Amino acid sequence: MAETVLRLTNITKRFGPLVANDSISLELQEGEVIALLGENGAGKTTLMNILFGHYVADEGSVEAFGKVLPAGDPRAALDAGIGMVHQHFTLADNMTVLENIALGTQSAWSWKLDRSAARARIRQLSTDFGLAVDPDRIVAQLSVGERQRVEILKALYRNARILILDEPTAVLTPLEADALFATLKMLVAEGMSVIFISHKLHEVMAVSNRVLVLRGGKMVGGRDTAGATRQELAALMVGQEVSFPPVEAMPRGPELFSLENVSTAPRAGGSPLQDVSIALHGGVITGLAGVSGNGQAALAALLSGTEKPVAGSIRTGGATVSSWSPREAVAKGIARVPEDRHAVGSIGDMSVTENVISERYRSRRFSRHGIMDWKAARAFAEELIRDYDVKCPSPEARIRLLSGGNMQKLILGRALDPDPVVILANQPTRGLDVGAVAYVHKRLLEARARGAAILLISEDLDEILRLSDEVRVIYKGKLSSASLRGERSVREIGELMAGHSVGEAA
Amino acid sequence: MRLEPKPAPTLIETIAYPLGAVAVTFILASLLVLAAGASPFSVFALVVKGAAGSRFAIMETLTRATPLIFTGLAVAVAFRAKLWNIGAEAQLYAGALITVVLATGALPLPAPILIPILMIAAMLAGGLLLLGPAVLKTRLGVDEVVTTLLINFIMLLFVSMLLEGVLKDPMGMGWPRSPKIIADAQLPKLIARTRLHLGFLIAIVAAFIVWIIIKKTTLGYEMRAVGHNPEAARFAGIPVNRVLMKTALLSGGLAALGGFSEVAGLKNNLTLDLSPGFGYTGIVVAMLAMLNPLGVVLAAVFVAGIFVGADAMSRTAGVPSYIADVMVATALLTMVVAIMMTRFRVRWR
Numbered sequence: 001m002a003e004t005v006l007r008l009t010n011i012t013k014r015f016g017p018l019v020a021n022d023s024i025s026l027e028l029q030e031g032e033v034i035a036l037l038g039e040n041g042a043g044k045t046t047l048m049n050i051l052f053g054h055y056v057a058d059e060g061s062v063e064a065f066g067k068v069l070p071a072g073d074p075r076a077a078l079d080a081g082i083g084m085v086h087q088h089f090t091l092a093d094n095m096t097v098l099e100n101i102a103l104g105t106q107s108a109w110s111w112k113l114d115r116s117a118a119r120a121r122i123r124q125l126s127t128d129f130g131l132a133v134d135p136d137r138i139v140a141q142l143s144v145g146e147r148q149r150v151e152i153l154k155a156l157y158r159n160a161r162i163l164i165l166d167e168p169t170a171v172l173t174p175l176e177a178d179a180l181f182a183t184l185k186m187l188v189a190e191g192m193s194v195i196f197i198s199h200k201l202h203e204v205m206a207v208s209n210r211v212l213v214l215r216g217g218k219m220v221g222g223r224d225t226a227g228a229t230r231q232e233l234a235a236l237m238v239g240q241e242v243s244f245p246p247v248e249a250m251p252r253g254p255e256l257f258s259l260e261n262v263s264t265a266p267r268a269g270g271s272p273l274q275d276v277s278i279a280l281h282g283g284v285i286t287g288l289a290g291v292s293g294n295g296q297a298a299l300a301a302l303l304s305g306t307e308k309p310v311a312g313s314i315r316t317g318g319a320t321v322s323s324w325s326p327r328e329a330v331a332k333g334i335a336r337v338p339e340d341r342h343a344v345g346s347i348g349d350m351s352v353t354e355n356v357i358s359e360r361y362r363s364r365r366f367s368r369h370g371i372m373d374w375k376a377a378r379a380f381a382e383e384l385i386r387d388y389d390v391k392c393p394s395p396e397a398r399i400r401l402l403s404g405g406n407m408q409k410l411i412l413g414r415a416l417d418p419d420p421v422v423i424l425a426n427q428p429t430r431g432l433d434v435g436a437v438a439y440v441h442k443r444l445l446e447a448r449a450r451g452a453a454i455l456l457i458s459e460d461l462d463e464i465l466r467l468s469d470e471v472r473v474i475y476k477g478k479l480s481s482a483s484l485r486g487e488r489s490v491r492e493i494g495e496l497m498a499g500h501s502v503g504e505a506a
Numbered sequence: 507m508r509l510e511p512k513p514a515p516t517l518i519e520t521i522a523y524p525l526g527a528v529a530v531t532f533i534l535a536s537l538l539v540l541a542a543g544a545s546p547f548s549v550f551a552l553v554v555k556g557a558a559g560s561r562f563a564i565m566e567t568l569t570r571a572t573p574l575i576f577t578g579l580a581v582a583v584a585f586r587a588k589l590w591n592i593g594a595e596a597q598l599y600a601g602a603l604i605t606v607v608l609a610t611g612a613l614p615l616p617a618p619i620l621i622p623i624l625m626i627a628a629m630l631a632g633g634l635l636l637l638g639p640a641v642l643k644t645r646l647g648v649d650e651v652v653t654t655l656l657i658n659f660i661m662l663l664f665v666s667m668l669l670e671g672v673l674k675d676p677m678g679m680g681w682p683r684s685p686k687i688i689a690d691a692q693l694p695k696l697i698a699r700t701r702l703h704l705g706f707l708i709a710i711v712a713a714f715i716v717w718i719i720i721k722k723t724t725l726g727y728e729m730r731a732v733g734h735n736p737e738a739a740r741f742a743g744i745p746v747n748r749v750l751m752k753t754a755l756l757s758g759g760l761a762a763l764g765g766f767s768e769v770a771g772l773k774n775n776l777t778l779d780l781s782p783g784f785g786y787t788g789i790v791v792a793m794l795a796m797l798n799p800l801g802v803v804l805a806a807v808f809v810a811g812i813f814v815g816a817d818a819m820s821r822t823a824g825v826p827s828y829i830a831d832v833m834v835a836t837a838l839l840t841m842v843v844a845i846m847m848t849r850f851r852v853r854w855r
Binding site for chain 1: 726
């Protein structure tokens with residue numbers, strides 16, 4: 001029997017009326033990989049933040065290597081040998097890999113960093129565990145996969161014996177994910193214990209020894225991975241049967257929107273588009289796969305009207321547009337579901353009513369001669385709340401108080417209500433629970449059946465493959481050719497995402 | 507200690523927090539009064555008496571409140587759109603300056619025509635003065651807090667130059683002041699033998715108009731949206747830069763009306779002490795009102811009352827009238843804390 005390295009006992013954490021963790025206990029053995037499975041909002045990240053000392057639990061205790069960790073002290077967790085790789089990386093972009101890794105490992109009063117010793121150690125760890133990365137490169141120049149390797153190296157450099165990975169594959173290509181799994185295997189062979197947080201079943205089956213399932217803040221079950229089936233785990237995770245809407249074949253409609261040889265200006269945080277041509281047809285969902293930062297943001301900004309091409313032209317309904325802005329885009333019948341519903345899609349401190357009219361407040365329906373018709377606006381909000389099954393206390397409630405799923409339903413309703421001809425759905429289901437995901441898919445498929453052209457941008461390859469009639473891959477601002485449903489395998493798409501041309505790496 | 511967001515404040519909270527802030531202000535001021543060797547109760551009683559103890563005192567308080575309503579509205583409008591206009595002082599002087607330039611004989615028109623012209627001219631002058639910083643903000647990303655604040659000093663020195671030069675009253679016995687404005691440009695008194703003038707009514711009407719703009723018009727909706735989340739506003743198709751320009755014109759124009767009203771209604775000429783910091787006090791007024799235009803009227807009367815009352819009190823009780831400045835400044839701080847408490851719940855761990 002291996003040694004128990006980590007023990008959580010009856011952890012409970014409440015945020016106001018919400019119980020994020022309800023008396024959760026778990027034990028991690030040396031050299032074991034536990035997968036923590038659960039939907040978004042099930043309490044996985046909260047639990048790990050308590051373990052790592054970012055949050056203080058209302059009840060319960062955390063014990064590492066037999067010693068109780070003081071609550072709310074990340075330094076104590078680090079010293080006890082717990083390393084965490086967050087979903088959103090915590091690296092200083094303007095510093096080198098070496099500086100990032102060594103940061104905080106020595107006294108703030110010491111003058112100099114012993115670079116050569118640190119470099120040698122990092123090199124050693126990289127080769128031992130297949131974590132290739134150059135210690136002297138600036139983090140800003142690294143790919144997402146490389147940054148994740150830096151995060152893991154950071155934990156190893158501090159002699160972590162327990163590694164927590166929060167949704168580590170969300171930002172990786174399938175190939176990078178395989179490399180990560182290989183690294184984990186090597187680490188475990190050296191006696192590392194791992195908690196792997198995910199909501200993707202196939203990953204969980206691939207890497208873990210044991211699966212613990214969280215739902216609604218409660219631990220609802222644990223299985224040895226070897227004896228568990230995917231169906232069984234899915235049922236535990238969701239708690240009920242969720243049926244995804246079927247995708248029925250549709251005739252290909254006319255071209256409704258196109259970009260012709262479009263390039264965009266350089267932008268912070270992602271590639272610009274380079275000579276991109278794409279046509280969106282009625283009744284067709286075009287799925288855009290790709291690792292984030294490869295030009296999705298620029299393409300979405302073009303469709304949204306927030307960015308103009310520096311070269312090439314935009315055509316809607318067969319005519320080249322002469323002026324382009326968010327308002328023009330809405331006027332041309334483009335519905336926009338933005339990637340970030342909090343920062344871009346909604347105005348958190350304004351009411352539901354004020355938010356749902358934000359694209360059309362100047363139409364005769366909601367204002368006359370510059371005077372708002374708040375009665376009509378409120379009626380519209382009530383209509384959306386009813387039609388889209390939104391749970392919210394009243395149309396006057398500030399939208400920030402709504403859950404992600406309900407907020408997304410409102411944004412979807414705002415975009416789809418005027419029966420748009422073109423729909424941009426940028427990460428429409430990110431962070432939503434399975435029920436809400438199925439709902440969003442249903443609405444998009446309804447719009448497709450009505451004859452709308454849809455561009456679906458998603459980092460979730462499963463979502464793209466399920467919904468899309470044709471798939472394109474974006475890499476460094478360039479688009480691959482389109483492939484019809486089933487024409488390219490997941491592996492081929494994965495290679496395109498990594499920048500290989502298909503067949504080359506096979 | 508950490509802050510957690512909380513639901514929209516209820517009506518009771520919206521009223522209770524400013525009152526709480528004021529109460530804390532009084533408690534803190536009491537300590538100073540004690541330090542000055544007087545009894546807080548008698549001092550505050552004297553302040554209240556001085557501000558509202560007689561018909562004359564009330565009229566004096568309302569007179570003092572008039573420019574504060576204008577500058578308070580100017581700040582409230584700008585802050586709604588998160589345009590940090592700290593330059594209401596300069597805009598007020600711009601309005602006063604244009605009034606003096608046009609009303610000392612340049613436009614020999616009857617009052618019903620002249621006064622509206624003066625008001626429009628003043629609003630334009632103040633609006634354009636704030637348009638500059640707004641353009642710098644939207645085009646070049648220059649921080650408007652810095653530019654509007656510094657323009658205050660430039661404007662004051664500019665006025666000083668004019669009062670020592672071309673605008674100097676030849677009959678002014680050498681004092682740096684402008685000639686008097688013509689009778690047709692002067693606002694009538696509202697009540698005989700008091701200093702309360704038509705400017706007060708104009709201020710009340712302005713507050714109602716601003717309230718309607720914010721609550722009922724597309725411009726008000728745009729201003730609030732831009733103030734809360736400019737990126738989401740831009741995404742939705744709201745022309746963010748144009749909204750900020752309109753906000754700047756309105757805000758600067760309101761502050762300038764304060765300058766017009768002080769010259770045309772009260773002083774009848776321009777001197778360098780036209781405003782004892784009405785522009786800056788306008789920030790306190792707007793914050794106390796939680797940027798509500800109708801609240802601005804109440805807050806302005808309250809702040810004016812403290813100043814007027816403290817003047818009267820210092821003559822009797824021997825506590826320096828600077829206590830008023832301390833109280834108004836303290837009120838700003840307590841109000842900022844109170845506003846934060848309407849948005850967040852403080853959690854101690």
